[in-house]
Each structure stands twice: as C-alpha cells, then as structure tokens.
Amino acid sequence: MVPHLVPRQLVWLCRRQVACARGASVQHRTWAGVSGAPSLLSPWRATVTSPLVCRSSSSTPPSAPKVVLTQERYPVTRLPFSVVSEDDLAAFERIVPGRVITDPEVLEASNVDWLRTVRGCSKVLLRPRTSQEVAHILRYCHERNLAVNPQGGNTGMVGGSVPVFDEIILSTALMNEVISFHSVSGTLVCQAGCVLEELSRYVEERGFVMPLDLGAKGSCHIGGNVATNAGGLRFLRYGSLHGTVLGLEVVLADGTVLNCLSSLRKDNTGYDLKQLFIGSEGTLGVITAVSIQCPPKPRAVNVAFLGCPGFAEVLQTFTTCKGLLGEILSAYEFMDAECMWLVTRHLRLASPVQESPFYVLIETSGSRAGHDAEKLSDFLDQVLSSGLVTDGTVATDQMKLKALWALRERISEALSRDGYVYKYDLSLPTERLYDLVPDLRARLGSRAKHVVGYGHLGDGNLHLNVTSEAFSPSLLDALEPYVYEWTARQRGSVSAEHGLGFKKRGVLGYSKPPEALRLMQQLKALLDPKGILNPYKTLPAQA
C-alpha cells in the first residue's frame, strides 16, 4: 500500500520499496518526496530544464552536409508551371514592398525541412502582412500560372512545408497579430502566423490555455497547425482541431478571400466549409486567420512519469488510469526503452526512474489540487501494488513538470541526432499499438540503428521511427510498403496527425477507398483548377 497522502505532500512522495512485477529485482525508489526530503530527481534537474529547441533548419551548423534535392532523391516531375521572371519579382515588390526575399542564404532555410530530408530550389520568398496582400499575391500567381508553397514555421514531418521544385514560398511569419480575445467565451481570433507558444503565453495570462500543444510549439504557426490538423499532446483532453477551430479566413487559389472567421460554437447554416481546409495542408487555400476555442486554464496539474515492465502493463495501466482518474486525465503518453536511451544519450537528459522496458507519462488537469492529488494517489497505489508499474516519480511544480514532459517531447529531436530518420505516424487499435515495433526489429536486423515506438497511446497513435547512419534506399524498401500494408490490415491510418505532405502522398490509398480519393481530387480541381497551391503534396500524383 502506498501510504495515504495529504494533497500537498504529493509533490514529493515517500521512499518505498517496490517489487518488480516480474519478480526479478527489488528496487528502492523515490516516488517523490515531501519538501525537504532527499529527491532522486535532483541529479537530473539541472540537465533537463533547458528550453525546448526551436525546430528550425536555420539553426543548422554550417558544417552540416547539404540535403539532397527532392527532385534528385524522389521520382517526381515538375509540372508545367511558369518560371518566376524579373517582371514577376517587380510585381511582387509592388504588392509586398521590401518583403520579397531572393537572397540564396535566407532562402536555403526555407527550402529545407527541419528534419533535413527534403529540399526544394525556390528562388523567391514572399512575406505578406495581411490577408489582402496574400489575396493579391495569389490572384497574380493564378493569372501567371505560378506555383505557391504556403509556409508557416516549417516544422512539418512529411515534407509538406517546403517546395519540391521552384514554387514561390509564401511565408506567414509576418502575419502574427492577435485580432481579439474574449475572456468570457475564451475565443481567440488571430492571424495565421502567430507562433503557438506565444499564443499559449497570451491566453495563459488571461486564465486560458490553447487546446493544442506540440513539441514544436516554439516555432510552429497556428495557421500551419490548422492546415495540417496537428494533433499533439492535449488531444486526449480537448480533441481535434476539427472541434476546437470555430472559424477560418482562407484565401483561395484565385485570390478570393473566404471570410468564415466565425466565433460561434453552434452554426448549422449550410456546409461547414472551414472543415475542408483543416488538414488540407495548404492544397485547397491559404489559411490567413483562425478563430479557436480556448479552454480555461486548469488550476491543478500533475505529471506522473512511470516505468512499466511490459507493453501489456502499459495498456492495463491505461485502463486503470481511465477508471480511477476519470475526467482529470489529460494525457497518456508512452515511450519504449530505446527512446529513453536516445534522449539520455543525445540530449543528455537524465531519466528520473529506474531503467524499464517502457515508460508512461500521465498528466492530470483539474480544478482542485486536493481532489486530484487524492485520486492520483489512489491510482498510484493500485498500479504499484499490482505490479503494473515498477517505479515512478510525480511532479506538480512548473519546472519539474516541464522537465518530465521534455523526456517525451524531445524524442523527435534526439532521433534526428541519431542519423537519417524514417518516420511513421500510425493510428492503430490500441491493443496492437506496439506489435509492429518488435516485428520490424526482427525484419530489419542490423540494417537499422534503432527501431523505436512511442506516442499518444491515449489517442491510439504510434510514432514508429527507424534510424540509420545515412539515407538507404534498400532500408526504405524493407520498410515500405510493408509498414503501410501492415497498418491497412489493422484498418489503421497511415497518417494519424502529421498529414501526408510530399513524402506520404502516395500512400493515401492504404487508409481511404478509391471513391474517397476521387472525391478529394474533384474538390482539389474545383478549388484550385490550375493546381498552383502546394503542388506535389497530399494527393497521389495523377497518372
């Protein structure tokens, strides 16, 4: 039995003996301790509190090898768009004076994705400040048959945010104004280029939170989040952007401004057009402003970081967690031992718990600290005594919460320091969420450096990542279409939350029937008849 804890003591629980569920070892661990008690967290505190690194290719060291051009690595042919001329540059200069960028060094950062896996060769980057400027640009490009690559924070995982060839880059970076915030409803209206972390700070100062949170928050733009229907770490609690986005302003391919920037919770007048643009990855229109519902900031947040002896225990802990924590459960994330190895090795973070085959991060968010602490204590008591969990730590203060979250949020960053990364973002039946990982380890053998599984278990979303020293076509052949076929057999999704972008556009058919693909092509043709918006992305190339 874990001793009953008065709420304030939950910050640092007492030292206790925990028997390993498999009976192999007995560990002496600190769950957390009452103030002043010795803490096993102290050795790692100093190393894990550094701010999350912004995902930006501009921070790449000059010595980093040049990324191979997308057109050289992948079989893709340039579509017959016009090529930007001196006259076009002069026309852009009239629309966005002083904000037409042609400097190759500046362009380099916008031509390469942050994972450094794809590279376009755009010769011009435009930085509009208003939707009217975006409308002028698109009207002009539409007339001239010039292709356009809308770009937010360039933090995408599937090559959707950079040009494939010489598309004009249309950056939302200067469209970063908050338009309004209503403190009764919690409705935020802002321009598309606002950085997620800045919006979070803005609404938190007013007693609210953004309904989404991502590892890339320091760089990603809200417009890009909506365009890719980003999921992230708060999905379990607040759901998809399809529910929290109340309205959008979108500029269509021909320059028409579609003002559906409603702030209404309920509105059944006709088709809900904004839904078409959420997750369309800039292929149907350019999102220029967003109206989004922000929930009240929870008054009490706890994070438990636990070690589990096997994946079956991770699943059972989830079931126990839902039963005992109920409405205060706000995140249930998992990572395997190889992920922990990568973050400790490449990022120098220290693990706060004893080495385990799996780790789970559980967050609770509620309105009364005492109530939440009591529930969490009952839950921990149960999972510990039943052997589902063999070790763990709990935090309530901001700094320690962030440090625990960093272990999970920074796995992507650790992976990209390990070598070339093959990424799969799958929705699968929760019970089978991890099966593919050991299967692939056996299949790939020493050809892969690491095969890791982690993700948003509470949402049925696995991030399966494989690393190798450098890009290897034969390793790619061993992975694809195997991973997609495996996923399709489980009736899963080949892209749970990252979108399809350039890299996954050919695999849409594994998760959607031909009739759905055809309708998507028809919608694309209707909204963007010349195909100038983010070409080569999302939909498979047409024969």
Ligand SMILES: O=C(O)CC[C@@H](O)C(=O)O
């Ligand atoms: O890098 C990945 O595979 C996942 C990135 C992100 O969606 C996360 O949940 O950390």
Ligand SMILES: [Zn+2]
């Ligand atoms: Zn994710």
